[in-house]
Amino acid sequence: MSDTSPLRVWYVAGQRLCNFDCPYCVSVGDWSKSRRTNWKTPQDLEDFRTIVRWIGTRPHEVSVRLGSLGEPFASPDFLEEAGWLTRRSNVKFVELLSNASLLERRLPRMADSANLGKLSLWLTYHDGEIDLDRFFRNARVAQDDFGCFTVVNVLLFPDNGALVESFVERAREYGLRYNVDLGYDPELPSDSLEAPAPEHAVPILGTTDVLRRVEHLGGDTELTKVALTALRAPRGLPCSAGHDHIFIGIDGEVYPCSRYHVLEHQRIGNVLDPDFQLERRERRWSPCAAEHSCCNKEDFLNLSSARRLRPDDVPSLGWTDA
Numbered sequence: 293m294s295d296t297s298p299l300r301v302w303y304v305a306g307q308r309l310c311n312f313d314c315p316y317c318v319s320v321g322d323w324s325k326s327r328r329t330n331w332k333t334p335q336d337l338e339d340f341r342t343i344v345r346w347i348g349t350r351p352h353e354v355s356v357r358l359g360s361l362g363e364p365f366a367s368p369d370f371l372e373e374a375g376w377l378t379r380r381s382n383v384k385f386v387e388l389l390s391n392a393s394l395l396e397r398r399l400p401r402m403a404d405s406a407n408l409g410k411l412s413l414w415l416t417y418h419d420g421e422i423d424l425d426r427f428f429r430n431a432r433v434a435q436d437d438f439g440c441f442t443v444v445n446v447l448l449f450p451d452n453g454a455l456v457e458s459f460v461e462r463a464r465e466y467g468l469r470y471n472v473d474l475g476y477d478p479e480l481p482s483d484s485l486e487a488p489a490p491e492h493a494v495p496i497l498g499t500t501d502v503l504r505r506v507e508h509l510g511g512d513t514e515l516t517k518v519a520l521t522a523l524r525a526p527r528g529l530p531c532s533a534g535h536d537h538i539f540i541g542i543d544g545e546v547y548p549c550s551r552y553h554v555l556e557h558q559r560i561g562n563v564l565d566p567d568f569q570l571e572r573r574e575r576r577w578s579p580c581a582a583e584h585s586c587c588n589k590e591d592f593l594n595l596s597s598a599r600r601l602r603p604d605d606v607p608s609l610g611w612t613d614a
């Protein structure tokens with residue numbers, strides 16, 4: 293396909309340091325966060341820089357969700373590269389995922405060298421780790437004082453409905469875009485090819501009618517419907533991952549989406565390979581080959597059925613205008 297058409301890139305970098313200790317954190321195993329180390333080895337930092345440079349020098353427009361295993365605002369190295377990306381003319385926006393605790397301190401420093409107008413923040417509230425009002429105040433600082441596109445997010449588990457309800461109420465009071473994500477069980481092996489058990493992967497599915505619950509809590513039910521389909525049975529559904537979207541793992545491995553990365557299906561190559569050339573699929577829609585467990589929004593929003601949920605002009609790979 294033409295090398296000039298826009299591309300969405302979801303890259304999860306090997307930055308690990310985090311100042312929080314959420315018991316349900318998805319960063320486990322080889323992809324675990326750390327209380328002490330930012331980069332497992334100096335090479336990890338070098339690889340991160342190489343991959344960011346590759347993204348920032350594409351000959352076409354890229355929209356980037358720059359994820360990490362830990363807390364990006366705990367890492368000056370990470371922020372320096374993210375800031376560099378915001379200044380690249382080919383980069384439409386850079387989206388970071390954060391717990392919001394360090395924004396007030398770090399954003400003023402970042403403002404000296406980054407284009408914060410191109411910075412998008414996906415801020416998740418972690419109960420017990422930060423005061424709710426401090427979380428919202430920091431989000432407002434990012435939005436109002438630094439002009440970042442800001443979304444506040446909360447995770448829905450079987451036992452935290454009341455918390456999610458008050459979160460949504462406060463987000464409205466603070467005038468912030470909010471999102472309700474389904475929390476999942478990070479310990480469940482996701483590379484299984486056996487029959488799906490979505491209520492194990494996403495605990496709330498086993499306890500309640502999740503659509504009614506999300507509706508009651510003011511979340512986006514259309515988004516939840518797509519999420520449930522992708523989780524339970526995406527196989528055969530038309531999806532554009534691999535055409536206008538790629539996933540890059542901490543090791544530089546490139547796949548159409550993160551689920552294919554887990555399944556090692558349709559590997560595209562490795563950015564760290566000096567001979568790497570990105571070959572994208574010509575056809576826009578291709579039937580999904582995964583049996584189940586497409587559980588990340590960055591991925592399943594590439595389904596044709598989700599197309600209308602994520603407008604092209606929104607600077608986020610996760611925001612669906614709930």
Ligand SMILES: C[S@@+](CC[C@H](N)C(=O)[O-])C[C@H]1O[C@@H](n2cnc3c(N)ncnc32)[C@H](O)[C@@H]1O
Binds near residue numbers: 310389473476478
């Ligand atoms: C590992 S975190 C790293 C970024 C940052 N520390 C944070 O928490 O936002 C990446 C994303 O995973 C999400 N996450 C963490 N644990 C989760 C879980 N059990 N279920 C669903 N999402 C989860 C976070 O909300 C965040 O959006």
Ligand code: SF4
Binds near residue numbers: 325
């Ligand atoms: S803040 Fe993010 S990376 Fe840190 S423990 Fe919580 S979910 Fe994990």
Ligand code: SF4
Binds near residue numbers: 551
């Ligand atoms: S539906 Fe999910 S698993 Fe299937 S190709 Fe699309 S993003 Fe990948």
